[in-house]
Amino acid sequence: MNPALIRVELPAHLRTLAQVGAEVTLRVDGQVTIRSVIDALEASYPALNGTVRDHVTQLRRPFVRFFACGQDLSHESPDAPLPEAVASGAEPLLIVGAIAGG
Amino acid sequence: MADEKVRVLVGTRKGAFVLTSDAKREKWDISGPHFAGWEIYHLKGSPVDPNRLYASQSTGWFGQLIQRSDDGGKTWAPVNNKFTYDGVPGTHQWYDGTPHPWEFKRVWHLEPSLTDPETVYAGIEDAALFRSSDGGQSWHELSGLRKHGSGPHWQPGAGGMCLHTVILDPSDSGRIFIAISAAGAFRSDDGGETWRPINKGLRSAQIPDPTAEVGHCVHHIAMHPSRPGVLFMQKHWDVMRSDDAGDSWHEVSGNLPTDFGFAIDVHAHEPETLYVVPIKSDSEHYPLDGKLRVYRSRTGGNDWEPLTKGLPQSDCYVNVLRDAMAVDSLDSCGVYFGTTGGQVYASADSGDSWAPIVRDLPAVLSVEVQTLS
Numbered sequence: 001m002n003p004a005l006i007r008v009e010l011p012a013h014l015r016t017l018a019q020v021g022a023e024v025t026l027r028v029d030g031q032v033t034i035r036s037v038i039d040a041l042e043a044s045y046p047a048l049n050g051t052v053r054d055h056v057t058q059l060r061r062p063f064v065r066f067f068a069c070g071q072d073l074s075h076e077s078p079d080a081p082l083p084e085a086v087a088s089g090a091e092p093l094l095i096v097g098a099i100a101g102g
Numbered sequence: 103m104a105d106e107k108v109r110v111l112v113g114t115r116k117g118a119f120v121l122t123s124d125a126k127r128e129k130w131d132i133s134g135p136h137f138a139g140w141e142i143y144h145l146k147g148s149p150v151d152p153n154r155l156y157a158s159q160s161t162g163w164f165g166q167l168i169q170r171s172d173d174g175g176k177t178w179a180p181v182n183n184k185f186t187y188d189g190v191p192g193t194h195q196w197y198d199g200t201p202h203p204w205e206f207k208r209v210w211h212l213e214p215s216l217t218d219p220e221t222v223y224a225g226i227e228d229a230a231l232f233r234s235s236d237g238g239q240s241w242h243e244l245s246g247l248r249k250h251g252s253g254p255h256w257q258p259g260a261g262g263m264c265l266h267t268v269i270l271d272p273s274d275s276g277r278i279f280i281a282i283s284a285a286g287a288f289r290s291d292d293g294g295e296t297w298r299p300i301n302k303g304l305r306s307a308q309i310p311d312p313t314a315e316v317g318h319c320v321h322h323i324a325m326h327p328s329r330p331g332v333l334f335m336q337k338h339w340d341v342m343r344s345d346d347a348g349d350s351w352h353e354v355s356g357n358l359p360t361d362f363g364f365a366i367d368v369h370a371h372e373p374e375t376l377y378v379v380p381i382k383s384d385s386e387h388y389p390l391d392g393k394l395r396v397y398r399s400r401t402g403g404n405d406w407e408p409l410t411k412g413l414p415q416s417d418c419y420v421n422v423l424r425d426a427m428a429v430d431s432l433d434s435c436g437v438y439f440g441t442t443g444g445q446v447y448a449s450a451d452s453g454d455s456w457a458p459i460v461r462d463l464p465a466v467l468s469v470e471v472q473t474l475s
Contacts, residue, residue, distance in 0.1 A: 051164040
């Protein structure tokens with residue numbers, strides 16, 4: 001099976017940091033999950049290491065959210081399969097900075 | 103002197119700014135914001151390679167980054183941002199006295215080595231000292247500090263349990279001073295392997311034992327490089343002095359109108375001339391009577407004079423944070439400080455007169471100065 005090509009949309013600060021546009025395309029081997037997508041994101045853009053999930057705990061940062069297909073997937077297990085539309089590349093996984101702060 | 107210039111590195115709540123001027127320090131070029139929208143707790147240049155800068159960049163959304171510049175701040179590249187405590191981190195005390203696990207939060211201060219541009223120290227929250235020997239590509243904790251024995255009793259100050267001050271002794275490569283809110287000051291004499299508290303003489307009425315070995319809310323420490331055994335401290339309350347490398351301290355608040363404050367620094371050429379910015383109190387973080395006054399002592403403390411020329415003397419309610427004061431080393435020593443109101447003030451005459459370089463930056467967290475030739 002060919003690795004999936006996953007679309008990921010990044011928040012503005014992380015686009016600046018990774019020097020990319022709003023959306024990046026990642027090649028993900030195996031099951032498409034939050035964990036495997038972020039593994040691929042960090043491997044392709046090392047500047048993003050530790051910015052979406054904590055280096056040590058590997059947990060999502062509290063003010064980061066994962067949306068896709070109109071659903072909030074932030075509280076799903078990082079090892080749960082992402083929706084088929086994301087896995088097929090039809091829909092992007094949205095990494096969102098929470099509305100907070102000043 | 104004609105070819106000399108100064109570069110002021112300003113960290114703010116919403117980015118970094120680089121201010122440059124010739125030796126007259128009258129006209130300034132302002133570059134920034136760099137890392138727009140991010141908190142820049144501190145940025146500082148290497149004394150041996152002034153084009154090598156390190157910056158601490160963070161937000162509550164995306165955590166901590168470390169940036170490095172090799173061209174004096176024109177361009178930057180992120181380096182390693184992984185700060186992992188050595189071994190099982192254990193616990194310190196929480197505000198309520200209960201044990202609380204050590205957790206990395208952010209880098210407060212970056213102190214480049216005096217001899218090697220690839221080596222830099224990072225003071226972090228929750229309090230620990232890290233070192234990189236490869237230009238920030240990897241970080242390793244000097245865990246003898248956190249593990250020397252008193253760590254489980256350290257408590258955070260109101261701003262968090264931060265290691266905010268790192269001073270390297272130019273006469274002794276093994277000697278390092280650090281300070282933690284609210285644990286106190288510590289010294290290593292073996293390059294950071296082993297540590298001991300140096301808080302004898304400090305008195306803090308806010309803790310159960312006012313003269314305890316640890317638990318003092320040290321806000322900042324300054325040293326003149328020609329006399330590394332003499333230290334000046336702005337404690338939560340009290341301005342203190344040590345003449346024996348921190349083995350003992352005595353108060354030099356003297357005639358200050360209030361001895362609460364954060365920033366303290368020493369004149370570049372006069373080791374007995376020091377500067378503080380008195381702040382009203384621990385519950386009112388702004389200048390007394392709405393007057394922004396730097397106080398200067400030319401006698402190593404105790405006798406202080408207010409410096410007001412060019413500074414607002416009414417309705418001023420900004421704060422000056424602990425890392426937000428610095429001096430240059432031009433013949434006529436320049437003194438600089440930034441405020442939480444976004445002003446960066448400069449004096450080209452040792453504090454006699456002041457003028458704002460810029461008035462409307464985001465809240466200033468840190469100010470460092472490089473004197474370039």
